[in-house]
Amino acid sequence: MQVRIEPPYLLFLGDEPDPTHAKTALGIAHWRPDASVGQLRLPGCGVDLGYPDMSPAEAAEAGAKTLIWGVAGVGGIIPESWIPMLFEAVEAGLNICAGTHSSLTEIEGLAVAADKAGVSLIDIRNPPADLPVGSGTKRSGLRLMMLGTDCVVGKKFSALAIAKEMRDRDMKATFRATGQTGIMIAGGGIPIDAVVSDFVSGAAEILSPDNDDDHWDVVEGQGSLFHPGYAAVTLGLLHGTQPDGFVICHEAGRNVIEAFPGYKAPTIGELIESAMANGSLTNPDIRCVGISVNTTTLLEEERQLYLNKLSAKYDLPCVDPVAIGVGPLVDHINTLFPGAAP
């Protein structure tokens, strides 16, 4: 009951001139370099992921199963000039996976062509059908969840980095995706913010099913418990995940909820307190295991002092996952949960 995307991928970049609009493709290339066999670019494209350029037919020949729409595009619109390539893809036998605002099925004839070719058009924004109400039942295995002081503070990056660090140490770990980009990177997941509210915690339960006792599910967060628009998404994800541990994700200097100027971002202490109070409903043993901060707003010489101060204040390891890496977080996790340590 999760969204599934069949690898290997062909990464479609269209004629996108600006790499900052190709975050999805860049994320897939960064976190799963082996997931893709090639890139597909139209004239004028300014992005290069370093993969061989391939037509859909060449990619299919090389084993590709799915074309991934790897760019954001302006307003989520599908440009007219890109459409012929989508037909080429389905005719070459590739599924297409996209999360654009306009649906692939709105492109006249594409759904029929996909049917005829026996391939799927996967709208990554659509949650699976028949999700259950959360049961609250405990599952085997361990779960780690990212909780942000706001949206866009590095939850996905932190989760991916921690899962990778764990696997690099020969620990059992799986990144569990809850948003579009994460799902494309992972090749599966549930777009949790698109789930009907009655089934959010149930969807989160499905997302990290029973597993080995020494296996970590590292769950990408969504929203923030202190977000006036999205806190319900976060709470349902928290209740269904039943995390054994959580990592606070924050951006240095972010004092207000982005685009909600009347709303202060919580302090890290306030967020820990709320996460403990709310999360203990479905896992009484929940605990904070560390802090992950995006410090790009700080000068380089300020960074370590800032992290040290936070670490001392909350008696927790505190890292910038890009500049420092998440090693200290995983060290601490392994102290707290020795049964799953390598």
Place this chain on the structure above:
Amino acid sequence: MQVRIEPPYLLFLGDEPDPTHAKTALGIAHWRPDASVGQLRLPGCGVDLGYPDMSPAEAAEAGAKTLIWGVAGVGGIIPESWIPMLFEAVEAGLNICAGTHSSLTEIEGLAVAADKAGVSLIDIRNPPADLPVGSGTKRSGLRLMMLGTDCVVGKKFSALAIAKEMRDRDMKATFRATGQTGIMIAGGGIPIDAVVSDFVSGAAEILSPDNDDDHWDVVEGQGSLFHPGYAAVTLGLLHGTQPDGFVICHEAGRNVIEAFPGYKAPTIGELIESAMANGSLTNPDIRCVGISVNTTTLLEEERQLYLNKLSAKYDLPCVDPVAIGVGPLVDHINTLFPGAAP
């Protein structure tokens, strides 16, 4: 952007033998006796609401605009033998409003017949389209929200009783419905548990829009902040409602979350604390104004002692809304919010 149901109603009871399956119709008849012109019963029906029996044509003649599906039915299935009457209704020019598990539109030919007759088939489970993300912006007017220690503890009843008591005192008050039965009673509302989680708090904002400074929106609750399956619904509704006051709803003796045996129901004190902590995000002045308890599990001689003990413990008025009425709650609300008192 709310679901709207056009009155007056014709209450459809089918051949339901058992009044306990006709709670919706009974609720409409109890809370809005003037909303309906008649009842429609098939042979074998064991329910009598006291309205004149009418065919759809007779009801239309008497001014009815909407046939309300007033019974629960087994498994939410629409019995074959009831279907001809639904066609009669649309042909007589009545809309049909239902919340059954099988959709009205699945009945072959009914949607076409409704189109032809220029009437609507209203599935009360479908939220309005294009709901926004919650903005967190403060609205004018006052809001009172019901918060339950569990589901099915009397939130809807308490909200309806308080809104009625306020109007009986010539206060400005509107009941705001968040579930199927409440929406049918009110003639409008939003089925909040069916809203996509990203838009739950936005839906709650739409539900109780700007109003006069001395006007109370009395918002039916949903779920419980301590429910492992539904707490996300409750939190989104709480954040979007931005209540100035809340009433704790409880059933005496309910110590576990119904159908979730591993989960204790919160104490009233724990629920007040959680509601204050979570609710203060969007309304820092939120406060608990009283407690409403269903005491049917107690002996009559125990009731007042039980209520007195709770009242003393939490320093709040505490009533059984059926046995005692909600007068003491409204008295206390008027002390706390004198600007809206009569």
